[in-house]
Structures are given as C-alpha cells and as structure tokens.
Amino acid sequence: MENNNKPFGKIRSILWPIHTYELKKLLPMFIMFFFISFNYTILRDTKDSLIVTAPHSGAETIPFLKVWGVIPCAIIFMVIFAKISNKLSKRALFNVTLIPFLAFFAIFAFALYPIRDLIHPNNLADKLQQMLPQGFMGLIAVFRNWSFSLFYILSELWGSVALSLLFWGFANDIMKVTEAKRFYSILGLGANLALLVSGPAIVLASNISQKLPPHIDAWGVSLNYLMTIVVIAGVIIIGIYNWMHKYVLTDTRFYNPNKDGAKKKEKLKMSLKESFLYLIKSKYLGLLAILVISYGLCINIVEVTWKNQLKLQFTNGNDYNTFMGIFSMSTGLITSFMMLFVGGNVIRKFGWGKTAKITPIILGITGSIFFLFVIFRTKITLLLSLTTSPLFITVILGAIQNIMSKSSKYSLFDPTKEMAYIPLDDESKVKGKAAVDVVAARLGKGGGSILQQILIVNIGTLIVAAPFNLAILVIVVAIWLFSANALKKLFLEKTKEQEETKIVAQEITN
Numbered sequence: 221m222e223n224n225n226k227p228f229g230k231i232r233s234i235l236w237p238i239h240t241y242e243l244k245k246l247l248p249m250f251i252m253f254f255f256i257s258f259n260y261t262i263l264r265d266t267k268d269s270l271i272v273t274a275p276h277s278g279a280e281t282i283p284f285l286k287v288w289g290v291i292p293c294a295i296i297f298m299v300i301f302a303k304i305s306n307k308l309s310k311r312a313l314f315n316v317t318l319i320p321f322l323a324f325f326a327i328f329a330f331a332l333y334p335i336r337d338l339i340h341p342n343n344l345a346d347k348l349q350q351m352l353p354q355g356f357m358g359l360i361a362v363f364r365n366w367s368f369s370l371f372y373i374l375s376e377l378w379g380s381v382a383l384s385l386l387f388w389g390f391a392n393d394i395m396k397v398t399e400a401k402r403f404y405s406i407l408g409l410g411a412n413l414a415l416l417v418s419g420p421a422i423v424l425a426s427n428i429s430q431k432l433p434p435h436i437d438a439w440g441v442s443l444n445y446l447m448t449i450v451v452i453a454g455v456i457i458i459g460i461y462n463w464m465h466k467y468v469l470t471d472t473r474f475y476n477p478n479k480d481g482a483k484k485k486e487k488l489k490m491s492l493k494e495s496f497l498y499l500i501k502s503k504y505l506g507l508l509a510i511l512v513i514s515y516g517l518c519i520n521i522v523e524v525t526w527k528n529q530l531k532l533q534f535t536n537g538n539d540y541n542t543f544m545g546i547f548s549m550s551t552g553l554i555t556s557f558m559m560l561f562v563g564g565n566v567i568r569k570f571g572w573g574k575t576a577k578i579t580p581i582i583l584g585i586t587g588s589i590f591f592l593f594v595i596f597r598t599k600i601t602l603l604l605s606l607t608t609s610p611l612f613i614t615v616i617l618g619a620i621q622n623i624m625s626k627s628s629k630y631s632l633f634d635p636t637k638e639m640a641y642i643p644l645d646d647e648s649k650v651k652g653k654a655a656v657d658v659v660a661a662r663l664g665k666g667g668g669s670i671l672q673q674i675l676i677v678n679i680g681t682l683i684v685a686a687p688f689n690l691a692i693l694v695i696v697v698a699i700w701l702f703s704a705n706a707l708k709k710l711f712l713e714k715t716k717e718q719e720e721t722k723i724v725a726q727e728i729t730n
Contacts (some may be wrong), residue, residue, distance in 0.1 A: 245468055246403055248460050249391060250410045255453040256382050257411035261418035262446050263325075263375035265544040269426075270368050272531060272540065276345070277361035277368075279531045283524065283669035284358040289373045291666040297377060298655060301385075305650055310393070311465050314386055315458055321382070322454040324374055329447035332367045333440055340365055376665075382457075384657035388634075390461070392641045392649055394469060400642060404567075404635040411630055415552025421449065422545035504714070505652045507707040508640055509660040514580065514700035515633065516664015517671075519625060521689050521696075522587045524672050525594065526618030533615045551623045558631035572636055573708030577701055579625070579633035584697035586621040591690040593617055594683060640707065643714035 271281050305313055332339065345364035349357065362369045395403060425442040432438050534540040567575050593600060597610040641649055671692060675685035 241473070242399075242403075244471075245394075245464075246406065248464050248468065249403070250407055252410075252457055252460050253387060253407050254410035254414045255457050256387055257414035258418045259450045259453050260379050260383055261415055261548050262422060262450055263378050265422050265541060265548060266443070266446060267372040267375040268527070268544065269541040271361075271365070271372050272527075274361065274365045274368050275342070276349075276357070276364055278358070279524075279528050280358040281361040282358075282527070283672050284362050285369055285372050286376070286520075286666050286669040287673065288359070289362060289369055290376045291663065293373050294377060294380065294661075297381065302651055310390075311462065314390065314461055317386060318382060318454060318458060321374060321378060322451050324370075325447045326451050328367065328371050329443045333443055336365075336367060339367060380657055380661045384661065385653060388638045388641075388657070389649065389653050392638060392653075393646075395642065400635075400639050404638060409556060412552045412556040415548050415555065419545045419547075419549025419552060421446070422548065423542050426541040426545060502648065502652065504640075504644070504707070504710050505648060505656060507703045507710065508637070509656045510703040511576070511633075511637065511700060511707065512656055512660040513664035513667065514696050514703070515583070515629065516661055516666075517668045517696050518580070518583050518587060518693055518700070519622075519629075520665045520668025521671065521693055522583075522590060522618070522621060522625075524668065525683075525686065525689060526590070526615070526622065529594075529611060529614045529618060533611055547619055547623070550619075551626050554623055555627035555630045558627045562631060566632065567635060567639075572639060572711055573705065575632055576636040576704040576708065579628045580697045580700040580704070582628045583625045584693065586624050587693045588690060590614075590617050590621045591686050591693065594686045595690070640711055643711065643718045 268282070271277055271285065272279055274281075301313075301317065304316065308316060342364060345360050348360050348363070352360065391404075391407070392400075425446050428438055428442050428445075432441060530543070531540065534543055566578070594614060597614060641653055644652065671689075672685075675688055679685045679688070
C-alpha cells in the first residue's frame with residue numbers, strides 16, 4: 221500500500237510542492253501578486269488606448285513618451301526612493317511608495333479627465349505644430365495631452381515599482397532559496413489568473429458605449445469604472461501587506477531576520493552618487509541589469525512595429541481596447557499553463573542557468589519570424605495563396621509572438637531574475653533592485669524607443685526599418701545569452717557562500 225502511494229506522492233510534489241502549514245505565507249503573497257498584476261494589465265492596456273486615440277496623437281507618440289517621459293521619471297523616482305529608503309522602515313516604505321500611485325489614478329479619472337479640454341494647452345500646441353516639422357507631432361502630442369501623458373508614465377512605472385520593486389523586493393526579503401524554488405512559479409499563477417479576469421473586464425468596459433446614450437462620454441465612464449477597480453485592488457494590496465507583517469512574519473517558521481545567528485548590520489546610507497558607483501563596481505548587478513535591459517529592448521523593438529500594424533487594423537479606440545483585452549486574456553491562459561506545468565518543473569530539473577536562457581531563445585526565434593513576415597509578407601502571401609489580408613496576418617503573428625514572449629517572461633524569466641537577488645546582502649536587495657528593476661527596465665524599453673525614433677527619422681516607416689530591427693534583435697539576444705551564462709556562475713558561487721555562512725553560524729550558535 222505504501223509503495224502504491226509513492227507515485228501519487230511524487231506527482232503531488234511536482235504539481236503542488238507546498239506543505240499545508242506554508243499556506244499561511246503563500247496565499248497572502250499569491251493574492252497580493254494577483255491584484256498587483258490585475259492593476260498592471262488594466263493600466264497597460266488603458267494607457268495605450270488613451271494615448272493612441274487622443275486628439276492629434278497616435279502610436280508615434282509612444283516612443284517620445286517612453287524616452288522623454290518614462291525614463292526621466294524613473295530616474296527621479298529612483299533618487300527619491302533611494303533617499304527615503306534610508307529613513308523609513310520597509311513596511312512604511314511600501315505604503316508610502318504605493319499610495320501616491322493610487323491617489324493619482326483616482327484623481328485622473330474623476331477630476332482631470334472630465335476637464336481635459338480646459339487644462340490641455342491645445343492652442344499653444346497648434347502653434348508649435350505650425351512652427352515645427354511634422355516629425356515633431358508625437359512630441360507635441362505629449363505636451364498637448366499632458367494629463368494623458370502623466371497617466372501613461374505612472375501606468376508604465378506601476379509595473380516596475382509595484383510589481384518588480386515592491387512585491388518581489390518583499391518576497392526576496394522573506395523567502396529562502398529553497399522556498400523560492402517551490403513558491404515563485406505558483407505565485408506567478410496569481411499574475412496569470414489576473415490576466416484572465418482583467419481581460420474580460422477591459423472588454424466589458426470598452427463595450428460600455430453600446431449601453432449609454434450618445435451624449436454620454438462612454439470612454440470617461442469606462443475610465444471611472446476601471447480606475448475605481450484599480451484603487452480598490454490597491455487598498456487590498458496594502459491591507460494584505462500590513463496583515464502579513466502582523467500575523468505571518470512574526471512566526472519564526474516563515475521569517476526570522478536573525479536566522480544566521482548574527483547581529484544584523486546597521487543599514488548603510490549612501491548618496492545617489494555612491495549608489496551608482498556601488499552598482500558599477502558590482503559585476504553581479506551589472507549582469508542582472510543587462511538581462512533586464514535586453515528583455516526591454518527586444519520586446520520594445522517587436523511591440524512598436526506590432527502596435528503600428530495593430531492601429532492600422534483597428535482604427536477605433538473601442539475596437540483597439542477590445543482586442544487588447546482578448547490579447548491579455550489569451551496571454552493569461554497560455555502563461556497559466558506554463559506556470560502550472562512548465563515553470564517550476566523546468567527550474568527544479570534544469571537549474572537556474574538553463575532556465576534563464578529559455579526566454580531570450582523564444583523571443584529571438586518568434587521575433588525573427590515576425591520581422592521576416594513583415595519584410596516578405598507580400599511574397600509569402602502570394603506564395604501560399606492566402607486570401608486573408610497580409611495586415612491581419614501580421615497582427616496575428618505579432619500577437620502570437622507577444623503571447624509566447626510574455627508567457628515565457630512571466631513563467632521563466634521573472635522567477636529566475638528574482639531568485640538572483642536572494643543571495644545578495646540587504647543593501648544590494650533594496651538599492652540594487654531599485655536601480656536594476658526600475659531604471660534598467662525603463663532604459664531597456666526607452667532604448668528600444670530611441671532606436672525606433674532614429675530609424676524612422678533616417679529611414680522612413682517602421683515597415684522599411686524592419687530589416688534593421690531584425691538585425692538589432694539578433695545582436696541583443698546574443699548579448700543576453702552571454703550575460704545569462706556569466707551570471708549563472710556568479711549566482712552559484714554566491715548561493716554556495718550563503719549556505720556555507722548559514723552552516724558556520726549554526727555551528728557557532730550550537
């Protein structure tokens with residue numbers, strides 16, 4: 221009887237490698253990740269629809285926003301975060317960082333958006349457009365619709381701040397490496413369940429115009445509903461975080477800040493200049509930053525071309541947002557499968573190094589296929605005698621590429637990236653993570669936007685620039701793979717050092 225149960229026990233350990241008592245720690249983290257990701261999806265899709273469909277704006281505004289808006293604000297945020305992290309406790313830092321985001325999203329939907337015509341400098345923007353070349357239209361649109369631009373910037377930062385910096389920083393601080401190998405893939409399921417819920421929510425909000433009288437601003441009503449949900453979800457996130465500090469982290473089974481048997485070092489305070497010098501001297505964090513920047517560059521290079529095609533296919537704002545809602549839901553389905561049956565098992569079976577290389581390989585292959593179709597789509601369509609329009613096929617191929625890349629990122633890249641922080645000291649976890657996950661992530665996407673602007677100005681359209689984007693993609697993926705291999709060696713070394721330190725500390729204690 222005992223032997224007959226062994227196969228079932230093995231299957232259970234693969235699908236659900238969690239002890240019952242650990243649910244008190246895992247479930248709150250799971251719910252937090254769900255709501256942070258839920259907000260991330262709503263904000264990500266809403267910001268694009270808001271900017272693309274804004275007056276005198278379009279998809280060409282997005283690269284300008286990322287370069288001249290998101291990157292500077294990410295740097296400013298890092299400066300402020302580095303300073304207040306020296307003065308506040310981790311608990312207070314979490315609350316103080318998250319609350320301003322939620323306050324702005326509520327103010328935008330209920331106060332700024334209804335008076336957009338009064339506060340947006342349309343007359344001055346018209347004069348600037350007459351004075352400057354047509355190529356500056358995107359930059360002028362950033363200024364013209366400044367409240368929309370601010371919404372876009374803070375929505376972009378939400379992913380880096382709430383998801384990467386606050387949540388994963390919290391997780392890495394209270395998790396052991398052994399727990400991370402079992403917990404992180406399951407935590408990722410929360411993000412994908414969020415996609416399955418937020419996708420239909422976006423679709424319903426986008427189709428609300430069919431139920432409203434013609435004189436009612438349907439998009440404004442949709443924003444009110446969506447931002448109300450975002451704020452409620454944010455309050456739940458803060459509530460769970462503080463509940464865990466009171467009822468979970470006081471249990472030494474789940475968290476023991478003095479587990480190494482040594483007195484914790486006093487928090488080191490560094491200026492911004494010292495922080496950057498510290499990061500520059502750290503080869504480990506430098507390689508980790510290269511991984512994050514590489515992903516941002518690659519996904520941005522493909523996404524800009526795809527969204528350009530998407531706008532041509534879906535010219536109406538509601539249709540655009542509806543497609544993005546379906547896209548998000550599809551991403552959630554595929555990623556949930558990856559998380560449940562692939563992510564954790566791959567990490568446990570093949571280790572950190574091989575798992576970290578899967579995402580760049582997938583992104584490189586699918587991105588190359590997408591660009592090759594963009595370059596040769598007319599010839600391919602004629603060769604295969606396809607009756608479907610080449611534009612629609614391009615949109616679908618881009619969607620498939622994005623779904624595969626993002627599902628790989630969520631299920632494989634993110635868990636391995638977060639595991640890489642665990643062997644680091646507290647200073648590197650807090651300030652190093654802020655620099656890597658906030659600024660490096662923005663530099664990756666912003667760098668992709670800069671490349672797009674350069675190509676468009678010097679070559680022409682994004683379609684003509686496709687061969688150059690393909691070449692850039694291949695080069696960046698190669699650098700990404702090389703850096704992942706180098707980081708693997710350092711990760712194994714630091715993990716071994718951490719384990720040896722624990723053993724020595726235990727021996728001294730005993």
